[in-house]
Amino acid sequence: MSNPPATQTPEVDEPLPGERQTRLSGAWTAIVIGLVALVLILVFILQNQQSVDVTFLLFKGHLPLAVALLFALILGSVIVFAFGAARILQLRMVAGRARRKGPVPSPPAE
Secondary structure (H helix, E strand, C coil), X not given: CCCCCHHHCCCCCCCCCCCCCCHHHHHHHHHHHHHHHHHHHHHHHHHCCCXXXXXXXXXXXXXXXXXXXXXXXXXXXXXXXXXHHXXXXXXXXXXHHHHHHCCCCCCCCC
């Protein structure tokens, strides 16, 4: 039995064919996660069909409990998204100002 030369052994750092993550594999992962979430939401809606009275600002009405909770979830998500987007915009503006000013000289080391 002879050992193969050292030049023929694959390097550990290089991914094998099919191991590399691609955009398509990421899309398939997102689709699977989205479908699982959709099934869970449908089960939630089907199990919570009882009607409830909903009052929000000037609006009053009767909705199924699941629909009312989903509306609350969507409204909460929009609020979180708005605050997150405002914070990102604020940080980008600060970074842009710092870039225009130039690098800040560091104090000499002692």
